[in-house]
Amino acid sequence: MSKRRITQETFDAAVRENIEEFEMDADEALREAVEQFESQGVDLTCIVKVVPAASSDDNQEEQTHEVLQALESLRIRNNTAALPDATADIKCFTEQCSLGFAQRYLAAQKGAYPVILSYCKKCMEERDYTLAGLSALAALTDGQPDLLDKEGRQFLVDVLEKHQADSSVTCVAICVVRHCCIKHEQNRQDLVKGGILPLLTGAITRHSDCAVLVKEAAWALRVMTFDDDLRATFGHAHEHAKSIVLEHNGLKILIGAAKAHLSNTSALSELCATLSRLAVRNEFCQDICDLGGLKFMMTLLADSYESPVAYTEKTNRCVFFSSSSSSSFLNCLLLLQELVRQVLSAIRAIAGNDDVKDAVVNAGGVDLIVIAMNRHINNPAVCExxxxxxxxxxxxxxxxxxxxxxxxxxxxxxxxxxxxxxxxxxxxxxxxxxxxxxxxxxxxxxxxxxxxxxxxxxxxxxxxxxxxxxxxxxxxxxxxxxxxxxxxxxxxxxxxx
Missing domain, CATH: 1.25.40 (Serine Threonine Protein Phosphatase 5, Tetratricopeptide repeat)
Known part of the structure; x- marks a missing residue:
């Protein structure tokens, strides 16, 4: 049975009543309201569980959440102020949306999407403001792909075409694309028809030295092959995968990127995950092997037996951790296990081809797989x-x-x-x-x-x-x-x- 839902206003009114009528302090009033509604079977996933703050004019009669304060300020400045005057508001809005889904949901319910898109289109000629606007749009659309409309889809294609040389803008724009395509088949199809695939593969080629962008673009390509929208009767996952491989040289580009970032665990995990999604035909499996994909996967498995390694973006180098630095060691171990899992998943996908099966075995793959399972035997995902x-x-x-x-x-x-x-x-x-x-x-x-x-x-x-x-x-x-x-x-x- 589905849970009951309430509006943000109802929840805020209950908190305010606890403060004013029962003389509770803010924390106690908030805790009491949460317990009260949860005991009644109310779903509070989309509710901002924070005591509303006073508005900027210090009028205690009008209290609202910070994300809505920033949104209202942006709404006003969008029509009356120059771009620099809205910088603080757009950053505040982004920070608030990044706190959790409840903040993003509340902002969307109050009409945030057209305000943010308007800001983005207005500042498209200015690099720094474009970056700030895209960051806000990425934060807002995370988990809310239904917000994207025809105007927004065209804007994303336009900004990726216009700022192709800028890795930072491209990376954030691709992040928005990814957010808007997860669990949304129509957005995927419309963006593919709008020419998003060559922009994604082109970004990997053009910025092959930027691990963060390579990972984001590979992730977005992988999302294009999903079939996760329950509302869609028929998806185009297979067609999109074929298009990435046959029309946009996706396998060669991804394998080349993987070879260029052999020290970046996070990027390699995503590249392997994407390759496994593209192995949808017998000949594609063989192509991955022929392009050196199997060889580099074997290398990754063999290298994973060394000490856990983490790649730091700021210093552009690898850092090895010992078990004495427990927190860092654990984080690196988790990254390593995720890489091993994705490599195994990719080998599993391409081994659907009988010739590749033999190639894996002849390359010593069985021994490497067994060693990986034994080493990470406590990780169920790796064992699976x-x-x-x-x-x-x-x-x-x-x-x-x-x-x-x-x-x-x-x-x-x-x-x-x-x-x-x-x-x-x-x-x-x-x-x-x-x-x-x-x-x-x-x-x-x-x-x-x-x-x-x-x-x-x-x-x-x-x-x-x-x-x-x-x-x-x-x-x-x-x-x-x-x-x-x-x-x-x-x-x-x-x-x-």
């Missing part, structure tokens, strides 16, 4: 992708199955199942791996059963509904007793549940 990767390599390839078993792939998968019993994805991919290994190589059944696979698979089937079919298939191929339900006997009547 590693098992999935090995599963794809084993599919219809008996020789590859032999390499996987001999290099400890089954042992690692079973260990992952033991460590992550609550992760449905780990359990499912491990079951898939075991099933693919024994489907054509029954000689491995006893070896796998001796590792305790049967009990773990049974537990996965019982615990996770989505593991039912693949888990039972694995048990069947292992030669274990398994109860298979006959859903339909061919007789007249409906399918049993």
């Amino acid at each position: 992708q590693a098992c999935a990767c090995l599963s794809v390599l084993a599919l219809r390839k008996p020789n590859n199955c032999k390499v996987i078993v001999e290099n400890g792939g089954v042992i690692a998968a079973v260990q992952a199942m033991k460590i992550h019993p609550g992760s449905m994805n780990v359990q499912k991919q491990a079951c898939m791996l075991i099933r693919n290994l024994v489907a054509r190589m029954r000689s491995y059944c006893q070896q796998i059963l001796e590792l305790g696979a049967e009990g773990l698979i049974c537990q996965a089937v019982e615990t996770h509904r989505d593991c039912g079919d693949i888990g039972k298939a694995a048990l069947r191929d292992l030669g274990c007793k398994v109860e298979l339900r006959e859903l339909w006997t061919g007789k007249h009547g409906s399918i049993t549940n």
